[in-house]
Amino acid sequence: MKKITLYIAISLDGFIARKDGRIDWLSPFENSEEDYGYKEFYKNVDTVIMGNKTYKQTLSFSEFPFKDKKCYVFTRDKKKTKDENAIFVNKKTKNFIKKLDKEDKNMWLVGGASIVKEFLKLDLIDEFIISVIPILLGDGIRLFNGKLNEKILRLIDIKSFDSGLAQIYYKRIR
16 A cells, blocks of 8 residues: 655744745754654655655755655656656656555655645645744745645644654544
């Protein structure tokens, strides 16, 4: 059974990035000794899914962070097919997800906002693990933006950390 999990960090006021796409405000929390359950989560991920803007941002890191996983990047560029890090997808989202291999069981929807909105619209997200960072950005790229259909979620867990970060874990009720 395929499971798609949105595992993402947001500011307290609901932004995943600054208006220009920068995520520098996450740095103080990434460098702490606490990994917020990331290693355990990542160990169980088979496949990573993201949008093209998010992919371009990962290329600015010192090393591509998902080299050991199958990685799909959704893009509108029909010329892109794959590179050393990812397979590019320019097909209809729902059809593509249905046709994924059987080994693609635990999928991580990394971001960004456009692909999250598309997956929400198609009701493809099974779990939401959202780390709320104790910062108010005031402006930026919202995680949930625009009109969405109502979704009912069940709270599974809430964790708080000494850094002030709160992590909320929900499952989609169908």
